Amino acid sequence: MLSKRHAEILKILDTQGTVTISALAEAMEVSLETIRRDVRPLVDGGAVLRMHGAISLTSQAGEAPFRRRMRENATAKQAIAAAASATVRHGDAVMMDTGTTTSFLARALAGHKRLTIITNSTDAARTLAAGEGNRVFLAGGQIIGDSGAVLGAQAVRFVTGFSAAHAFISAGAVDGTEVMDYEESEMEFARALLSRAERRVLITDATKFGRRGLVTVCGFDGLDALFTDAPVSDPIASGLKQAGVKLTVANGSNPAETHQ
Structure with missing residues (x-):
């Protein structure tokens, strides 16, 4: 029979996807040996798969990477999306790129009306197309990977034909005073969005801070606002303040705690 701790293990796995034994032991405040003992009947029963x-x-086990990333830090991303969506008014024109946090933003915007959406995310386009009075423009080009991102020169040319009140971009990494990513095509599309909007917004969970990407999207001076889920380090906070970026730290209990 499964114990309460077994149920908690299954809940953590459902939320986070793959979890190391050590991280699971730390989260549940028990020893490694206890976790291994608790996991054994779940593995033997076929509910849990053990790997390295x-x-x-x-x-x-066979789930696509984008679906797995949608579960990682899902609560934090939902809080970020809720806070960011509250700054969008009915009838606004909104640009957004492809990413798990922007997918959560699309879901948070589902209650808005008469939005004009310009995006390269097939997921965001599908989510918002059914909204009341919405118009959705999906960039043309090659769909890359399981995320449903439309990327390439054609997508960049497409988006430069529009202008919007807001551009929301995600990020693969944030360090020093730079927003970074790992793919040149994603960087180029994000830059195009930022160049066509009155308000330039980065939405990203705190796990991206302190990482280095391969390509630079923009410096902090290329942003107007940043939404995240935890306080940033002093050097990053100082860089944001110097660049005049409005920082909003959002969480489930306090939807938006804003610092200048």
Whole structure:
């Protein structure tokens, strides 16, 4: 029979996807040996798959990477999206790129009316196309990977034909005074969005801070606002303040705590 701790393990796996044994022990405040003992009947029963010091739900073993990333830090991303969506008015024109946080933003905007959406995210386009009075423009070009991102020169040319009140971009990494990513095509599309909007907004969870990407999207002076889920380091906070970027730290209990 499964214990309360077994149920908690399954809940963590459902939310986070693959989790290392050590991270699971730390989260549940028990020893590694205790976690290994608790995991054993879940593995034997077929509910959990063991792999190289980590475990995942068997049902998620063949899941696409984008779907897995949608579960990672999902609560934080939902809080960020809720706070960011509150700054959008009915009838606004909104640009957004492809990413898990921008997908959550699309869901948070589902209650808005008469939006004009310009995006390269097939997920965001599909989410918002059914909104009341919405117009959705999806960039043309090659769809890359399981995320449904439309990228390439054609997508960049497409977006430069529009202008919008808001441009929301995600990021692969933020360090020093730079917003970075790992793919040149994603960087080029994000830059195009930022060049066509009155208000330039970065939405990203705190795990991206302190990382270095391969390509630079923009410096902090290329942003007007940043939404995240935890306080940033002093050097980053100082860089944001110097660049005049409005920082909003959002969480589930306090939707938006804003610092200048």
